[in-house]
Amino acid sequence: MYLVKWAGLGYEFCTWETKDDIGSSDYAATNALVTAGESKRKGSKQSKEALMEFRDKLYDPTEPHPYKNGNKLRDYQVEGVNWLASTFYKKQGCILADEMGLGKVSIFGSTTVQIVSYLEHLHRVEKITGPFLVVVPLSTVEHWRREFEGWTDMVTCVYHDRQRQWRDVLREYEWYYEDKPRSPEFLKFSVLVTTYDTLIGDFDVIGQIPFRVAVVDEAHRLRNQKGKLLECMKEISAKGTIQHGYQSRVLMSGTPLQNDLSELWTLLNFIEPFKFPDLDNFLYHYGNMRSREQVESLQAQISPFMLRRVKEDVAKDIPAKEETVIDVELTSVQKQYYRAIFERNHAFLNMGNSRVTAPKLMNIQMELRKVCNHPCLLDGVEHREQERVFKEFLEEGKFDGKSPEEQQYIMNEHLQVQTSGKMVLLDKLLPKLRREGHKILIFSQMVKMLDLISEYCEFRNFPHERLDGRVRGADRQKSIDRFNTEENAFLFLLSTRAGGVGINLTAADVCIIFDSDWNPQNDVQAQARCHRIGQTKDVRIYRLVTSRSFEEEMFDRASKKLGLEQAVLGTFGQDEDDDKPTNKEMEQLLKKGAYALLADDNDEIVKQFCADDIDTILAKRTR
Known part of the structure; x- marks a missing residue:
């Protein structure tokens, strides 16, 4: 009898099989047939002359x-x-x-x-x-x-x-x-x-x-x-x-x-x-x-x-890489939560929530980054907005004559897309890229954001794979293989930290950085998943940055950190400051982004952003 470890499965799934029952095509694993009697390891006989003769x-x-x-x-x-x-x-x-x-x-x-x-x-x-x-x-x-x-x-x-x-x-x-x-x-x-x-x-x-x-x-x-x-x-x-x-x-x-x-x-x-x-x-x-x-x-x-x-x-023939920063507007809902968090407006944030489920204000910068991505990332907001929007649409008659399925479709479209400026942009950009035949990587630092994007993909019937810290090793490789080999593969959702290192996704020729990292090297790592030797197409990088916000200030500062690496490992240059902001500097960054939004009560910009088609947005809002 032989103990067989089956390909892609852990040792808890091992089985005992006879030699006749095991066909060469039916199993594969490291040392799948566990036998004894192999020879003892031999030591190295490296000669003393090796250093002279290497x-x-x-x-x-x-x-x-x-x-x-x-x-x-x-x-x-x-x-x-x-x-x-x-x-x-x-x-x-x-x-x-x-x-x-x-x-x-x-x-x-x-x-x-x-x-x-x-x-x-x-x-x-x-x-x-x-x-x-x-x-x-x-x-x-x-x-x-x-x-x-x-x-x-x-x-x-x-x-x-x-x-x-x-x-x-x-x-x-x-x-x-x-x-x-x-x-x-x-x-x-x-x-x-x-x-x-x-x-x-x-x-x-x-x-x-x-x-x-x-x-x-x-x-x-x-x-x-x-x-x-x-x-x-x-x-x-x-x-x-x-x-x-x-x-x-x-x-x-x-x-x-x-x-x-x-x-x-x-x-x-x-x-x-x-x-x-x-x-x-x-x-x-x-x-x-x-x-x-x-x-x-x-x-x-x-x-x-x-x-x-x-x-x-x-590789002189490696395709070009072009990075485009797209300035995204906060929706009116996002602005409300952004202001409330910065001003620590507990009355607004606790409305309809218990103290346990309300957004936490222990880490202001993280909460603001969540808002810039999607308000539903805040604790308790998704349930609160569902109730508010359902009641509002009911009173406005938007559900009149609609079946429960049609009502749910309207709710999903509003909550998943219209409440987030980045999702509005994504909802315009992805159909265009799919028509053009691209395969796309989307990177976010927040696993919960990947959850929301995954729900959106199912809502829009976009085929997608996913890789983050919760995906097991064997399943990760299967997802990578499917994305690289299947013609109908379209999107790959990845967390910047788990999916940004050591994997090859050259089937993709578009990379979307949904939210930037304090450490710009993590975003560079993410881009290198598709812009690498073996890529045959020009690569486009789209980086989404929320206008006039803490996120924009954070991105501008993080960009400066590439200078030291380029000086020591590449071309000469100077860099003045490469550390994270001090507490005082962080306070200034937070205020700068918040005051820009507090001074902006004009929702016409937001309405225009939501109404523009993707070609108009790419023409007016990129740098």
């Missing part, structure tokens, strides 16, 4: 090495693998900081394949059978599994399940041999792929393994110096180094510098703690970037440890 072991970009299934790397990918291998022979850590969107060859992601090929090189050339650790976002777990299975013959264990008890079962069958000691010296796998949360949650067992290589995808997650993920990775680094004398530490990040240079130092300190030991000294020299000499000095110091290429460097 150039002879690298690859010629004009004659790429053939991998499994006949796969071959592009020339710039070969150069990436060569650089990664050279850092191994030099015994130093590294950051692969290729720009987001250096991404697609056939069905394979560019940066991912470079890491897979690097590990395959160590396995094949240096005879290092592992163990290798790869820590990735949840949304990319299945993608990494495919890469290893498609390009190598290394045994790969994808170690992830929401419940600890099933991870225990997974270890039982995919980590250990039946007739050998259950220790790090006798592991079945060469590569362990896991997620940030699983690494932290099961660190008591993962942390016992002395990994030869430690890779972290989307490594800007390590930038918090007091974060648990960084603490765990440092312990893994120490254990691997003590056991093997050297551990190859590889960080992958298209945005190694997001807010300030202390974040960049945190990554450098992790890969090379002896070369970048002191944050205060680092900031003393580079913390206040005011001259070209400082920038060039920093670039010279970090260049041996960081490889960064941009899309234009490696």
Whole structure:
């Protein structure tokens, strides 16, 4: 009898089957047939001359090495693998900081394949059978599994399940041999792929393994110096180094510098703690970037440890990307709630609600951002507006002669669309884009906003997929596959944080940023899901920004934060302030947006905005 783990299902769905009952087309999984008696892991026999001779072991970009299934790397990918291998022979850590969107060859992601090929090189050339650790976002777990299975013959264990008890079962069958000691010296796998949360949650067992290589995808997650993920990775680094004398530490990040240079130092300190030991000294020299000499000095110091290429460097034929900011008006309903929140008008906000269900005013800026998206994001407002609108429409006779279904249609159209300026714009823009044959990504930071947009899609009969933190790993990959392959796919709704990293959606050629992030790099990451190598169409980015509001002030400030990254990692420039606003500055931002609205009692602008067709709006309200 064989214990069979079925493709796409967790260990709780395993079944015992006879060999005759198992057909090659009926199952697929990592180590689906759990057997014993496999050979013991062999250690590395790397010679002392490797450092002097490593150039002879690298690859010629004009004659790429053939991998499994006949796969071959592009020339710039070969150069990436060569650089990664050279850092191994030099015994130093590294950051692969290729720009987001250096991404697609056939069905394979560019940066991912470079890491897979690097590990395959160590396995094949240096005879290092592992163990290798790869820590990735949840949304990319299945993608990494495919890469290893498609390009190598290394045994790969994808170690992830929401419940600890099933991870225990997974270890039982995919980590250990039946007739050998259950220790790090006798592991079945060469590569362990896991997620940030699983690494932290099961660190008591993962942390016992002395990994030869430690890779972290989307490594800007390590930038918090007091974060648990960084603490765990440092312990893994120490254990691997003590056991093997050297551990190859590889960080992958298209945005190694997001807010300030202390974040960049945190990554450098992790890969090379002896070369970048002191944050205060680092900031003393580079913390206040005011001259070209400082920038060039920093670039010279970090260049041996960081490889960064941009899309234009490696793919001259990549389609153009055009970003359009659309100024959206608040509806009269939104203005009422915006003013009430800013003025802390509890009488208005509590009307028809208990204190428990009324909008909360603990975080004014978040409540204002909700209003700018849709008033129904506020606690208790959806129920309150339903009752008010139903009563108003009943008195005005709009339901006269209408069936219950027709009345519900009128209510849905008003509540879902007409109460939000952004939804009014979306309701005009999406039909136009669908007629033109586009596939669209819509990003929002708020999961509840994605709920509202999803309800709207069902109301308008728009086919759509969805990916946010509540969608399981296997379901995420299925949604991505459907969107990329099915002709009738139209919309993909994604949360900026969960869906903005590490996934490939080049089937889309339009990206709508429904609400902007304080950190502009998160929005850049989101755009790179479709504007990347492999894209064959010009890409349009539509960013919705509410006019004369706190959201507009926030967007203008966040835009300035890109300057420092462009100076250090790209072209030279100056940036004066890259931090979040101080409390005093935040108060000024809030007031500036609020006073602009308080002074505007003219609803004619709103009426005109709602009445204009999409071509008129795009002509008059874009920048």
